[in-house]
Amino acid sequence: STPPKPPADHRELATAQGLFTTSTYSPGSPLLLPNGADMFIKLTSFLRSLYPQFGFREVITPTIYKQSLWERSGHWVNYAEDMFAVRGRGATGSTAGEAGEDEEFGLKPMNCPGHCLLFASEKRSYRDLPVRFADFSPLHRNEISGALSGLTRVRRFHQDDGHIFCRPAQIEAEIKRTMEFIQLVYSDVFDLGPYRLVLSTRPTDNFIGTIAEWDAAEAQLTRALDSTGREWTLNAGDGAFYGPKIDVILRDSDGKEHQTATIQLDFQLPQRFGLSYTAPAPELEAHGAVGPDTDPELLATSGSVTPVIIHRAVLGSLERFLALLIEHYNGRYPLWLSPRPMIFLTVGQSEAELAALQRVVEQVPGNAPFADVGRRGEALLHVETDTSARGLGKKVHEAKAAGYNIIGVVGPRDAVKGTVSLEVGG
Ligand SMILES: [Zn+2]
Structure with missing residues (x-):
């Protein structure tokens, strides 16, 4: 019998195919050569072609924001170690917080705060929700240099990032829809997998919000997971500091596991940014309890309600996903994705x-x-x-x-x- 083929390494294939290079001048930030850029652009075009079907509108947002924004979002307290600070003219860092003139800026590690600013830029009614924003912005996270490698351990990367601003009653439907998106991409288009679903719950310390809010969020995710009919497992205490999440763990052809897609519920960020929409029977609306039997007298009164945010990425890091595809196809891509068609x-x-x-x-x-x-x-x-x-x-x-x-x-x-x-x- 033939011995098993050694697992393909995306870095070797990528070098042979002229996909990307790296430089000591920017550790952890891959430089995509024309062939790699070609595949990257095709991946984003592919997703863009699906966005209308899944109700997403693409937005374009800043790379740097003042420290006071990151204080508002909670990143400055919980995530500052992993963020790059930006200083320059008018941003010496001599004024801290309160949207001062001379604050330093932070290079964004996530798109969520910017999308909150977009949501807050217009008056919203319950009829407008869900609002779904998609964003391919570059993101920077200051990973320790020892861990940096290829397209998988990086400091600069892009996500097929999206945020769904929805009514509490819409959470389950939105999560189910996101699962369908994942199924379409992973199974129907790329034939990747199998993948498994993991629910990560409240960490023991360093979290924002109340335990009651966490319990409510975790209950909704559990119901959505149960409704998929897929097997899922619990990763107790492994949630991010701002909410519980569902991760997609993909097993590649060598049996190695990769965390790719993420669906993260967030009751905290909308409160921090004071986001709201108007709806009838606001008290019931806030608990997702408005229905056909709701008292018409209650429905006659409108009020302000805080939306829920669902952070979601289908491919996750585009760089990491590209590395997976390079190995999955062993350098022989389908015509539509091929940099050398x-x-x-x-x-x-x-x-x-x-x-x-x-x-x-x-x-x-x-x-x-x-x-x-x-x-x-x-x-x-x-x-x-x-x-x-x-x-x-x-x-x-x-x-x-x-x-x-x-x-x-x-x-x-x-x-x-x-x-x-x-x-x-x-
Ligand atoms: Zn987010």
Whole structure:
């Protein structure tokens, strides 16, 4: 029998495929080369294509915020060690808190506070909820340097981050919907897994909010988990400081486990930012208890209610997910995700062959001359060419080794007949 294949390491494959590099000038912050950036952009485009279906609108938010914002969010007390401080003109740090003029800034480790500012920027009614924001902003966390490696242990990364601002009565439905999103991406599209669900509950110390609020949040997550019909386990005391959460733990082909998607309930942050919406029967609304049987007299009175925030990421860190995909596909990606989808080789270097090659390339979506405006909207398929003088066998061999999905060959006879021979899945 053949010995088991050694597990692929994303760093080796990524180096061979020119996906990313690192530099001592910015430890833990991978520099994506064109092939890596190509895959990163395709992942974000893929998610963007799903957002309308799941009711998300994308937003664009700042990278730095004043210390007073982080004090308001609770990060300055609970998370300051892992944050980068930013100083500069008008931000010397000589004034602390209270939105002073000369406060230092913090480089954001999370998008949530910015999304709270967006929610608070408009008057909201119960009819507007849920409000769902998505954000691909870069995030920075000051991880200890000894732990930094590849695309998985980093200081700078991106998430397919999202925040759902909803009515208490909408929590279960929103969590179920998020589970469907996860199922679609992990099982139907990438065929990853299996994955397991883990509920993490209140830590013993260093948490914000009351124990009663935590108990209520944990009860809702438990009901949502039970309703999925999937197996789930309890990780008591492992919640973040601001709320209980559900993690998706993915098992890769080598049996290694990775924490990827997260769904986190948060009753604290909306209070800290004074977020509210108006609704009938506010006392009942706050407990998710408004229904068809509610007393019409109570419904006649409107008032202010605090929304619930659900933090959620489907892929989690895009960098980490990319590393998983590199290993999952062992460097041989599906056409839509491939940074090397297509290469055309010439047999010789005659004028006729080079001209024929040019005509073939222009037929590929997105590669038409700019003047052909009508075709600009087509999905771009990046095409490379090899017109070098080396032998065809060597060129084909190299193209296969490099992982091109489609290899096309244009020879002297093709130049006359207007044909090209293709090899798919080389
Ligand atoms: Zn968040």
